Amino acid sequence: MFALVFLAVGLAMDAVAVALVRGATGEHRPARALEVAAFFGVAQGVMPLIGWAIGVTLAGVIAAFDHWIAFALLGFLGLRMLHEAFTGDDEAAVPPHTRRTYYAGLAVAAIATSIDAAAAGITLPLLGQPLGLSCLIIGATTAALCLPAYWLGTRASPDTGKAAEVLGGLVLIGLGIKILVEHLGA
Template identity: 50%
Template sequence: MWATTSLIALALALAADAFAVALCQGAAPGAGMSRALRVGTAFGAAQATMPMIGWIAGLGFLAIMRSLDHWIVLFLLGFLGLRMIREAAGCDPETPRGALAGWALAGAAVATSLDALAAGVTLPTLELPVLLACAVIGAATFLLCTGGVLAGRIASRHVGKYAELAGGLVLIGLGLKIFVEHQFLGA
């Protein structure tokens, strides 16, 4: 029972960053079920894969990753946030704004799942099969992110470009938060 509760709490905690990005994606024009499923799949797959990599790599690789992950997150989320802010300002009304696709979507998925890489080292402490833990983490992220895009779409109807602007600021803030925690607070 304790292991199951811990796994669910871990899955929800690891999905929080991805959920914030998904909300921002829902705020971008043209968000619908297709984007929700694409974002949910990308983030869910990254969140399911990274703990497995962390578990396999063990503590040797973790030390290297911990020294770099906050820089990678700061750069990727900062870049994506600035892009959303610029697009919210309406630089080109003909270009769909804010929708992550291709490498940008993959980059955001990886950036928000770097903490799952470190969490992968701790998976044996849950005393559950590692594949099951990775599947639960991925499924929780998929569900939260798919719902996050749809929730962001509903919110954007009421607040329009302000939701996209706020989404960009949230991404930058999230990158800064992770950077400060890892660089200065030893997280």
């Protein structure tokens, strides 16, 4: 069980970083913190199950391009964060009818940061824990860590919000490049 919790915390770290940045640059309402935690928790909990299922059926085929998917999603999200930081887009100033882009961006972030959880799903049976319990622990751990991360982000000064957004964008792009380089070099 210790190995599973350790894995869950490790898988949650990129989601925690994005939640912190979203807190620094987003609305300072408890509902936003809960939404971020829920999106990231659900994605991190479901992706290992998806990874396990894909791994069982397409092990040889998916390994050939999974790193490109992670690179594209993380790169897109990172570039979007950089664009928002440099163009001065303020989510709080967006009219309500365009707020759906907030949720679309949150969904992309949740999926992009959980690609590694999908890859980990292939190895979950090796931990000796039931697959469903493993997915539940991974998702709950991510949500539990993202909630205070968002809150901590809201405590940052407004000036640090844009800097955090730039840093977060660069970190996501860096993660995508790291995944790509590791897989292409292997």
